Amino acid sequence: MNYTGPISKMRTVLAEKVIYHLPVGDNLITMNELIGKEISLKYTHQIICIKCGRQTVKSFNQGFCYPCFRDAPEAADWFIHPEKSKAHLGIEDRNLAYEEEVQLTPHLVYLSLTSDIKVGVTRDTQIPTRWIDQGAVKAIKLAITPNRYLAGMIEVSLKNHMADKTNWRNMLMNVYPDIDLIKKKNETKALLASEYHQYIVAHDEVLEINFPVLNYPVKVKSIGFNDVPEYTGKLVGIKGQYLMFANGIVLNIRKHGGYVITLSD
Numbered sequence: 001m002n003y004t005g006p007i008s009k010m011r012t013v014l015a016e017k018v019i020y021h022l023p024v025g026d027n028l029i030t031m032n033e034l035i036g037k038e039i040s041l042k043y044t045h046q047i048i049c050i051k052c053g054r055q056t057v058k059s060f061n062q063g064f065c066y067p068c069f070r071d072a073p074e075a076a077d078w079f080i081h082p083e084k085s086k087a088h089l090g091i092e093d094r095n096l097a098y099e100e101e102v103q104l105t106p107h108l109v110y111l112s113l114t115s116d117i118k119v120g121v122t123r124d125t126q127i128p129t130r131w132i133d134q135g136a137v138k139a140i141k142l143a144i145t146p147n148r149y150l151a152g153m154i155e156v157s158l159k160n161h162m163a164d165k166t167n168w169r170n171m172l173m174n175v176y177p178d179i180d181l182i183k184k185k186n187e188t189k190a191l192l193a194s195e196y197h198q199y200i201v202a203h204d205e206v207l208e209i210n211f212p213v214l215n216y217p218v219k220v221k222s223i224g225f226n227d228v229p230e231y232t233g234k235l236v237g238i239k240g241q242y243l244m245f246a247n248g249i250v251l252n253i254r255k256h257g258g259y260v261i262t263l264s265d
Contacts, residue, residue, distance in 0.1 A: 063257025082152030107151035112136035115170035135240030213237030
């Protein structure tokens, strides 16, 4: 069948193996059913802004047109750098009402195992989605704070001791060290200033995540629609927000938010 429309990041369901759905226009494609099959992806050379819906010649920050990238609160710098949040002070960045809604809610500081141990921040309601999207095989909650700023400050205080980014190549090759996350959490608590101890999560539950991958590559090559507007290959797995093909070719779906494509199977 053929499906055409703008795409956005895959929706996920935590199960024995993560279930993935790809939005293509008004269709929601169950991608797990296509694993082991040959599929075709064709870029139509159209991009629709994920915020305002207007057509744009270039995508900014995973799907925004330039005006929305510049002005929309969803594209503000504090999304990437939570320590720059200011809503708790009543200070507006782009839209105070939106910023209060997002920033002044419980936020989680976590440790996850992707290509290595990493520290991250997300809204409490985004778990386990956030861990799945980054391709984590294991994760544990470290602290819960009442706002985004405090979570960001905890993350910043730990960046000298562990990474806050994932080596996407190793993640897709399923290469990661054997780390005891409960032990690592206990070690990490000792690194935190006393003012943050009140936010530490008492229980030590480790979530393990299994991805629908038939076999992992020994080498990966990333492609994008701007350079490869049409690609056909056997889908062998999905991890994070990447489609993985039989010859080590991988495609980051989230990077192409708003791109209008035709998917054929």
